[in-house]
Amino acid sequence: MYVFLLMLAMILANETMKQISLNEVIDDAIDAYDYKVYRLQLYNPEKIQNRTLIVQLLPQIGNPKIAVDCDIEPKLLDYYEWQTEYWFMQQLTISYQERQAVNCTDNQFYIGVSSEVVSGYQLVIYILDGIQQLEYNIPLSGELVEKEILQFKLKPIQSIDQITLQINANQAEKFLKQCINEDCQITINDYDGNNTDTAFHLTQSSISFVHQNCQDCYYLIGLKSDSKSQFRILAKHQEQHIILREGQQEQFLVEEGFYIYYLYNIPNDTNIKSVKFQITQYNGTCMLYGSSSEQYPNITNFEMISSSQLKVSNAKTFYLSVFGYSQCQYGIYTQVERYQTINQTYFIQLQSGIPQKYLSGDQYSFFYIQLPQKQNFTISLQNIEGNFIMYVKSNLKNKEIPDSNSYQWKDTKQIEINIDDPNYATQYYIGVQNLNDHGEFIIQYSMHGDIEFYQVGQQIIGTVAQKKFRYYKIPMESRNLTITKDIYSGNDVTDLDMFISFDQKNTHPNIKHFDIYLIGKNLTIPDSDLQCQQNTTKINEKNFCYIYISVSSSSGTIFYTISTKYNNSRIQLHEGYPQTVTFDQETLFYYILNNKEVSLQWYSYGGSQANVEAYYGNKDNSDLRYETFKSNSYFAQFQSFTIPETEKYQILYVRVQPIEPHYQNDTYTIGVYEGVKLLTLSDPIIDNVQKGQTKYYKLSLTQDVKSIEVSIHIKGGGDLATLRISKGKDKRPSLYEFDLDWTEIVGSTYILQEENDRYLAKDDYIIGVIGQIDCEFQISYNIDDAKYFNVFLGYPFDVLFLENIPHYYIFRDNPSDQEYRIIVFAMQGKLQIKAKRLDSFDDETIINNNDILFIDQIVDKQNSFKVKTCEKVSCIYLIEIIAVSGVSKGLIEFSSPQYQTTLYDDLQWREILTESEFSQYHFYSNDNVEINIQMISGDIKLYLKEGQELKHNDEADQTQRIQNDTQVLFKKKDSSVSLITIKAESLSSISIFKISAARYYKQTYNIYLGQMMTYYVRAGETIYLQYQSITQITNNQSKYITLQIQNIHQSIDNLYFDISHNTIKPINYFNKYPKAISYHLYDQFGLYEISIKALHNSTYIRVIITNGELNALIDSISQYQLTKIGQPNYYEVFLQQKSKLFLEVFTCSGSVLVQGTNNQTNLAKSIFEIQVMNSSQEHIQSILQLEAGTYYFLVKLISSHEQDDNKKKISSYFIKQQTFDQGEIIPQTSFEISDKVIDWYKVDDKLIIHIPNLIQIKQDIQIIHVYFVVRMQQAIGEKSLACMFESNYVNNKTNIYGKYTQIVEQSTESNITTVTFTTKDQQTKYLSVVGKVQLQIENEIEELTYPLPIIEMNYTNNLQESTQQWILLGVFLTILLIAGFFIYFNIKKQNLSLLVLILYGLNYVVDLLTTQFQNIYYLKLLVLLIIIKKLLELPISRYVSQITGYVMNLYIPKILRIPIYSIFCEIYKVRRQDMIHPLNYYETFNKFFTRQIKPRKIECGMISPADSKILSISKVTKNECLLVKRVTYQIGQFLTGIKGYEMEFKKKCEYSNLWSCIFYLAPGDYHRYHCPVDFIARSRLHIPGKLAPVKESSLKQGLYEGNERVVLEGEWEQGLMYIIFIGATNVGSMKVNFDSDLITNTNTYHKSGYRNYSNLSVNSPYQSCEKGVHIKKGQEIGKFEMGSTVVIIFESTSIEWNAKAQQKVYFGQQVATY
Secondary structure, eight states, X not given: OTHHHHXXXXXXXXXXXXXXXXXXXXXXXXXXXXXXXXXXXXXXXXGGTTSOEEEEEEEEESOOEEXXXXXXXOSSGGGOSEEOSXXXXXXXXXXXXXXXXXTOOSSEEEEEEEOSSOEEEEEEEEEOOSEEEOOXXXXXXXXXXXXXXXXXXXXXXXXXXXXXXXEEOTTEEEEEEEEOSTTOOOOHHHXXXXXOSSEEEEOSSEEEEXXXXXXXXXXXXXXXXXXXXXXXXXXXXXXXXXXXXXXXXXXXXXXXXXXXXXXXXXXXXXXXXXXXXXXXXXXXXXXXXXXXXXXXXXXXXXXXXXXXXXXXXXXXXEEEEEEESSSEEEEEEEEEEEOOOGGGOOOEXXXXXXXXXXXXXXXXXXXXXXXXXXXXEEEEEEEEESOEEEEEESOOGGGOOSBTTBOSEEESSEEEEOTTSTTOXXXXXXXXXXXXXXXEEEEEEEETTOEEEOOTTXXXXXXXXXXXXXXXXXXXXXXXXXXXXXXXXXXXXXXXXXXXXXOTTOOXXXXXXXXXXXXXXEEEEXXXXXXXXXXXXXXXXXXXXXXXXXXXXXXXXXXXXXXXXXXXXXXXXXXTBOEEEESSSOEEEEEEOOSSOEEEEEEESSSOOEEEEEEEXXXXXXXXXXXXXXXXXXXXXXXXXXXXXXXXXXXXXXXXXXXXXXXXXXXXXXXXXXXXXXXXXXXXXXXXXXXXXXXXEEEEOOSOOSEEEEEEEETTXXXXXXXXXXXXXXXXXXXXXXXXXXXXXXXXXXXXXXXXXXXXXXXXXXXXXXXXXXXXXXXXEXXXXXXXEEOOTTOOEEEEEOBTOOXXXXXXXXXXXXXXXXXXEEEESOEEEEXXXXXXXXXXXXXXXXXXXXXXXXXXXXXXXXXXXXXXXXXXXXXXXXXXXXXXXXXXXXXXXXOOXXXXXXXXXXXXXXXXXXXXXXXXXXXXXXXXXXXXXXXXXXXXXXXXXXXXXXXXXXEXXXXXSEEEEEOOSOTTOOEEEEEXXXXXXXXXXXXXXXXXXXXXXXXXXXXXXXXXXXXXOEEEEEEEEOOOOOTTOOOEEEEEEEESSSOGGGEEEEEEESSSOOEEEEEEOSSEEEEEEEOOSEEEEEEEEESSSOEEEEEEEESSSOEEOOTTOOXXXXXXXXXXXXXEEEESSSEXXXXXXXXXXXXXXXXXXXOTTHHHHTOOSBOSOSSOBSEEEEEEEEOSEEEXXXXXXXXXXXXXXXXXXXXXXXXXXXXXXXXXXXXXXXXXXXXXXXXXXXXXXEEEEEEEOEEEOSOSOOEEEEEEEEEEEEOOSXXXXXXOOOSTTOOTTTOTTGGGEEEEXXXXXXXXXXXXXXOOOOOOEEEEEEEEEEEEETTEEEEEEEEOOOEEEOOGGGOOOHHHHHHHHHHHHHHHHHHHHHHHHHHHHTOHHHHHHHHHHHHHHHHHHHTTOOSGGGHHHHHHHHHHHHXXXXXXXXXXXXXXXXXXXXOOOHHHHHHHHHHHHHHHXXXXXXXXXXXXXOOSHHHHHTOOXXXXXXXXXXXXXXXXXXXXXXXXXXXXXXXXXTEEEEHHHHHHOOTTOOOOOOOSSTTOEEEEEEEEOOTTSOOEEEOSSSEEEEEEEEXXXXXXXXXXXXXXXXXXXXXXEEEEEEEETTEEEEEEEEOBTTBOOEEETTOTTOOOXXXXXXXXXXXXXXXXXXXXXXXXXXXXXXXXXXXXXXXXXXXXXXXXXXXXXXXXXXXXXXXXEOTTOXXXXX
């Protein structure tokens, strides 16, 4: 805490900063509270890249500490990034990764040295050895240092071991060396030398070798590069798995025919929804396999398989493997999806000036401040381990917690909030974000000028300015206290004024009001001055009193310390208030006698022993002994003395001499208690007793009675105290010495009867209560049949009720409680409770039939009755409880919010523990016990033991660490022992939880297939369900059932589930929703056992088991389901009364049909009276007026664009129903989206999206909320993956989409709503936008859903900086000016060829620039460019194409080829990895464009004929077909060249369909085209025409019909087929390999060229036949000499597309199956 002095010392320091160097040893010294700074300047920071920096401090004297930061010198010590916490931590180890995390440049470092005392030291800074340890299966990556050798050490695991190294470092020289000695190194000489058996150069990126015959060997891998470059190195062991990490992308290379194995340990967190493993294949082909049980999944043994993504949701450890079909380079990424938990957030309240130490294991920790007064204050955050940042807000508008998205203040260290701040309030909410996996921090807030709290023994370090005050308070105990103040010797002024007050009202002592003014350095305050006045009215509760201290300076700023400590040599004892003291020294206690009997009790907490001597003594001489006393206790750990009443002596001394050795930090407690308390009839006494202590109570019999019944109830339950009784006022019964035996003991009721005579003797009876452990209890007694009890809050009565004999309880309420509860447990039999309010104590104390009762009810198990208290004065209540039938046993308790019930069945305790603090409970059961822990925050460890108290943790029979809501089953070993001890110890700085216990007996219900059951589950109660399956598995075909559990009124998180089967693991997977959960279970013969427990609140649940034919649909609970064409999906809806049903169904891909019936037998007959819709639709919203009853709805998929692995068409869909009993439902047509086009653009790292607003059509509607669910997802797989219609599934904290999902309010200031995402990557993403309108319908809320089409955002080309755009604009204008001059000159000279060449060049520039200016700010410029472009699209395009062909065949010098082709590759994103030859091989552009590529795998089904983009896939209807969007082309004219011609296709099958698929080849694509299927070409038709551009932005009506094209007509196995090649600007030349007569790009515009291929003479590999030329699937047909378009028109009876429009495909890739 001396940090405040050091911070100011830094500000005042005038000494020049010292420069130091690496490896330089600095000898230096500093004064007390001094501070020195050194600077380390590195002119070659590459020297320490990927290496660890060591800052070592060697103290010679004193206790100096060091702190280090980089680049900029912090102003204060606390701001340094790396610090030692203690003086004995002499070294800071700062890794390269740590420095990178805080963006260090490694150019310079600042080292601060500080100390509390005068210190001498040596300081040295050096670089740790550059050899890094390499772990198996954990990739290591980084940056190589120029001309330096980076070395890695690898130790074999076994004596014979196969090791594989994968090294990705393209520009580095790789070296492997086998070593034995520890000083082994790889040097330059190794690199320059020749290879040997133990040292050699590595020339490949992957190497495998066998380690053997070398016991102590290890291996060094060296990497050396002449320039900066990246590296990645991985050592693989064939028997080990590579460990995957959440949120990290890892890259690997697998060889053909080999596997690489992985594992991922799923966190033990109930908040985990699923884990996704995504694989991205960069080169080659590979497959991902997964299993939760098989450690090495492979091609024959796996649970899941995918080439892109696996998703798992119910495994603790998941194993994966990647198999290479060819050499495959890929990346694998792990994502964890979590449920929303914001509603369960708990805020920990902070107290001013009291630091809160917190161990964080979650991403956020939350705190709350309630200001006691309006004043400036500071919130401070100190990192102990890890990095944290705090967010603060002064309100919780819209229930938003303080986090990175919602805050008003944010900082990593300190936030000051002033009164004049516009956001100032009295309540503040703080969210502390953990930037690491775990960590620890201290948070506190301090009011400016407020009183700071310190414990005795805690040093106060501070500074006070001139004429200012600092205020402190410390606890007041009746013990001698020594206060010491120290002033820093370097101060110019020393007049520190210190005022002390004992008056609890004088909290700010000053020169006018104080008790003590400290003049010197030390002050000892005697215990006689430290007497706290006891004003409390509560039993055994002590007032908290404080000593108030203020310090001030009249001359200037002063640094000071204040120390406090107790003097244990002499301590006064007060009756009823024990003292806790350590065993460090002998202590003398004294007690002032007051003429009454007292009891002295001593107890050792940890078991240490001491000699305890009690005696009467002299007030002035404690060594003088008059009379000594012996202990009554037989325990060594406990001492008990009875001190009789005396008038002779005034003082009792107790000397405690600890016996060595004693346990470290052990303490004991000692106290004086009243000797005998008077127990009156029906008036309970609340008291406490320590273990081994005896408390005495006297009851006097003055009348003839038959029996005495003494009832004792231990708070917390159980038999924790033993009662003994003796007759006679002077008797003191003990555990072994007593006069009378209890006649009968029933539970906690002790009965004494006289067996020989009729009545008990009239006398005083002394009852001794002997504590077995420390406990609080309530004791009372009754005589004969009188059953009246005065009761208090929080103290139950455990009573045996005889039939028809009432027990009466009289209770006085407290208006400040507002309400209280009467809790009744019928543990045996039934109890009837009646209650009325009395006017006074004198009122009639019985209940008759004429009374007005506010409770009259029979309780058969348990019940709780809430009663409102009187508002201003206390009221008196009479409660009658009577057994209904037979003898009944019950528990009755009166409770208010400030009291908690005991650990009886299902009663919860709420507990708050600080670190290392523990609480202990008891529960009594002869059966097994289920302990339920509901964690609110923190981390605890639970210890369970059968039998006696847990003295030490290692005595526990069962232990378990608990961080989440947990149920613990404790199985008893001895049924005769009923006591179970439960101990909870806090492992975090603060732990808050609720604990309850229940006897583990089952009440089991049977459930049946398709039958929906409703159950009521009380809080903490568990119900058990059984389902018997009779399904027999045949041919290893798995069958499934679905278990759906609905929590009708609450969150599903309130329920805990356990599902088991007697022979198998039943759970396949599960889906969790806000109020429901659905388990997909394996259906196999046997018994399913299902337990459901309500964790927090009592609730109603519905349960149903279905076999896929029927699902339960609950009001307002949305469900997602995956279905396929032909699969019916039935939903059951139950209406309690006549209602309006609002049904919504939205598909993610395709359309569905929805029908309904209220007759379950109609399902098998497919009869549906309710026609929800007339035809299949994509989005269905329907309003139905229905009577009460059960209804069944069919949802059937009609069409879809998606397929599963078996090529079956599938789709996910969303379904929800809302029920309204009153009011009119607002129809879907009441709102509409103004425009279904979503505009978006990217500026720097900001992605800006403009969403058209929802427009209200119907007026007079009460709107609650209009918002959009906006989700952006990486474009992996199909668009339907981005399908989302509900905000319930959005979780900004733990959702895998994280920052890419937003809920935004609709804008009220504009007709569009703007959403901004921050994204730095350039990957294509899908955008899903759904509009939501919430409306008020009577007392219900209706929600309408308006989905917009999912769009694909490819903004790779939109990431240009605005400065680059303006440079391009300048270039364009310059070219335009020069081109204009040449155009004018060549027109005058009539030089047509050169003019065409100039126009072509200008056309190309316009093409390039129009792709750059997509931003709306350049709209006017775009208009100009488009006009120019249109002028250039005149018929001169053929001349342009001819000249282009001429230019493309010009020879390019070899020296220019690489730069020219490289620029082209960069602009058009050419796949260079496919090339067979290097760039300098291609002599002309034409050879480069028509290059061949490496062989590719030809997939099954119909394949893509070329590397291209699919513009459209559509059915041919009538005589036209879709080209793109609203543009179509005429089939007849397109295939024949005859305008207006209508084709009559001669189809092979009458029921087949005609399909059209268009493939567009960009300039950068591979320009050869191949056959998509096995095809026989019967003829060729060449149709000359224009050569207009055919890129997507230029498509228009009539374009394809007018351009030059080549049509191959023929057939394939399912019917006719046409393959058409279309020319374009610059692409007039089209070649067909086996047709040498075909010549394109000529000036012939009027005549088509037809050729019949029947029996055509062709060369291999083509085959000629009578029908024509046979071309096999994948064989090359020909080539374009630039890019253009391929169209396939064909007949099919069973085509199923797995590609889609706008998708990029590659030659050989499957696009459809048939």
